[in-house]
Amino acid sequence: MLRFLISFLLSISFLVAEINLDTLSFSPSKIIYIKNTTPKELLDKTLYIGQKITITYSLLLFDGSELVNVDFDTSPRSGVELLNGDSISWQLQDNGSYQASYTYKILSKKATIPQIRATALTQNQKYKDIAISPKISLDVYNLKNNPKYSGVISQTFKVIHAKTKIFDEENVITILELEADNANLEDFSISNPQIIKQGFQTLSSSSEQNTQHGIYYLIFPKNITSLNFDFFSLVTNQFQTISIPIIISYDNVAAQDNLKPKNIFLLYSTLFLITSILISLALYILIWRHKLILLVTILLFLILLWHIFYHHTITIKAGESIKILPTHNSTTLFIPSQPLEVQIIGSHGDFYKIQTPDDKIGWIKKDHK
Numbered sequence: 001m002l003r004f005l006i007s008f009l010l011s012i013s014f015l016v017a018e019i020n021l022d023t024l025s026f027s028p029s030k031i032i033y034i035k036n037t038t039p040k041e042l043l044d045k046t047l048y049i050g051q052k053i054t055i056t057y058s059l060l061l062f063d064g065s066e067l068v069n070v071d072f073d074t075s076p077r078s079g080v081e082l083l084n085g086d087s088i089s090w091q092l093q094d095n096g097s098y099q100a101s102y103t104y105k106i107l108s109k110k111a112t113i114p115q116i117r118a119t120a121l122t123q124n125q126k127y128k129d130i131a132i133s134p135k136i137s138l139d140v141y142n143l144k145n146n147p148k149y150s151g152v153i154s155q156t157f158k159v160i161h162a163k164t165k166i167f168d169e170e171n172v173i174t175i176l177e178l179e180a181d182n183a184n185l186e187d188f189s190i191s192n193p194q195i196i197k198q199g200f201q202t203l204s205s206s207s208e209q210n211t212q213h214g215i216y217y218l219i220f221p222k223n224i225t226s227l228n229f230d231f232f233s234l235v236t237n238q239f240q241t242i243s244i245p246i247i248i249s250y251d252n253v254a255a256q257d258n259l260k261p262k263n264i265f266l267l268y269s270t271l272f273l274i275t276s277i278l279i280s281l282a283l284y285i286l287i288w289r290h291k292l293i294l295l296v297t298i299l300l301f302l303i304l305l306w307h308i309f310y311h312h313t314i315t316i317k318a319g320e321s322i323k324i325l326p327t328h329n330s331t332t333l334f335i336p337s338q339p340l341e342v343q344i345i346g347s348h349g350d351f352y353k354i355q356t357p358d359d360k361i362g363w364i365k366k367d368h369k
Helices: 001-023 040-044 266-288 291-309
Strands: 032-036 052-061 066-072 080-082 098-106 116-121 128-132 150-153 158-166 170-179 198-204 211-219 228-231 238-245 313-317 332-334 340-346 351-355 360-366
Touching: 032 116, 032 128, 052 066, 052 116, 066 098, 116 228, 150 158, 150 170, 158 238, 266 291, 340 360
Parallel strands: 150 228
Antiparallel strands: 032 052, 052 098, 066 116, 080 098, 116 128, 158 170, 170 211, 198 211, 228 238, 313 340, 340 351, 351 360
């Protein structure tokens, strides 16, 4: 009886084991391998917070298996941010392997490149296998001990163009056109407590050339004569200083003009009206003393008075955004909390250039009403 009971229990255990193996459907042998193929010298050198690093992986499949999923640890504890998560693709190489590159931005001194977990199925989808790449520890340094550091780490960094205009009675606005290669231009900021407001108007990237281009604005007091900042060069592995002299430009551009801008159209139209009045008056006195000419002269004189003394004003509703520049994605200068009467002093495209009662100059969409 005891022998029969033992035999029965052994049979049950083998049956359970077979069921468990079939339920898990894991291959008894490896069908997928993953390897980090990033150059070792890149991983061993000192990196910096804000720097971007590209990690390349090679993946090999066996027995006609297919790749079904690749995932990774996206938690903040890794201290990195994956930048190209939506565009990663595993490309077949000449040697039969697959390759993909992951671009990360380093966010903290304790940053590590997370594990990559790849899953494959055999052709008959009977077995699956998982390959996991190890975490990669990084040697990271924080550059923010430099008080002049602008936050940018780059291969090259250029200020292509700089222009400064009067913003209001106390401040100016400087527009910078910036370009950087292999950089984190989005982190750019000039550390100066006197700067009232700063930020990007536009920022674009070229993935093929790894180049970033941006339009940056700063508003600061008139007593600042230059803007100075450092960026960290990946070529020299040291800080480089850029100094921009502040030279106020008074020419008429589509950004910010001087506080009391000259309206060229008003000037020429006024001169035209005065000339027309003088001609009409001369015709009336010297040639024809016709009432119609006198009426035209009076009418032109009234138009002249209207041109000189009439100020085109509009009322902006509470909560309406007044922009710094005449673009739809421009930074907001301020938002009035109650209806505000402003003077229209110009226009550009879909925007009116306005002047507020406290002499601030901004832009508002023409269809604001």
